[in-house]
Amino acid sequence: MATPPVKVYGPPLSTAVSRVLVCLLEKDVPFQLVPVNMAKMEHKKPDYIKMQPFGQVPAFQDDDITLFESRAICRYIAEKYPNKGTAGLFGTNPLVKASIDQWLEAESQSFNPPSSVLTFQLVFAPLMKLKQDEALIKQNEAKLEKVLDVYENRLGSSRYLAGDEFTLADLSHLPNTQFLVEKTDKAELFTSRKNVGRWWSEISTRPAWKKVVEMQNA
């Protein structure tokens, strides 16, 4: 088989990298995962910076274009392959798309900041032997609870965030939530909320996400 034209650069454990991987798997788009040795600062070297000027993972290539920012990459993949794999990830008409965009922005602006801080403080800081900031953890847990209260309400009348179907808006939540539920003592933030718990259980057991988790644990 010829080398797939799609390349993703970065480790699967990175939340942003895993966001792109799950999207490619949901869409059945073959790809090549190219390792980036972050311990050796490979992501700050000139060759990598050419692809991602902020020196972060992931970087992404498809044919002759190079992209970065995981949510931009996901939108691109979903729009380029609307009929492959899971349909409707980014909607089939402008009205549905607008609703998906709204919840994808909510993830990006409201869910991501506190959940990222908690993921870093509770999962990565110990691994990197860095001291945890208790005040920061408390502050961000409170912020996340407020967001999850909104989700609890929404998911009481909607199976998924944007409507009846699984979309990019739900997908975008997978990486941080996986860490918080499986690798920290904060799982009950999600599981104690009936609708959020139900939603998490549905989206996290999708085959594409299970495959990504396998890649992370490899």
Place this chain on the structure above:
Amino acid sequence: MAIKLYGTTASTATLRAKACLAEKGLDYEFVNVNMSNKEHKSPEFLSRNPFGQVPAFEDGDLKLFESRAITQYLAHAYPDNGTNLIIHDPKKMAIVGVWIEVESQKFDQFGSKLAWELGYKPMFGLTTDDAAVEENEKKLEQVLDVYESRLSESKYLGGDCFTLADLHHLPVLKFLFGTKAKRLFDARPHVSAWAADIQSRPAWVKAITA
């Protein structure tokens, strides 16, 4: 009127949506939300934006929140009105999409915090936190260094023409340019030229003076 925007002109997110409506030359009704009276936390408003934030938007039966979802909707739903804010070539639009995320994930994070410290706090009679200003200026400078490099090869962030990727910056720029943070932009020639160019667009000038 079919299009309604609910918000306040003191909010950068509301101004982001206003900028887009102005560029598209669309008629709409602006409904002021009285935030000092906590109107944004009222049950009626929460039914429009469950996070209790401005803006909220409607176009006929469609109701939306999140300013960047509103602008994307307008740009795609009204392609033939006013300025074209997206690119129809999918590969070129993918690049625009990257820089839309850069504003959202990198510029806004530090830019908004600086706007809060240097712009809003004095307005509300609160004390600016100098340490926060220093920290966020350093981080914004790192982002602006990448912008300087990008804008030396590309007229606008997303490519050859003005798009949502540039427009989304306007509200925070407006606040920062009224403060000492303006010097961070002035120090970078391509960034400075770009910021001057986009802020002088007639639609933006109209959106903030109307």
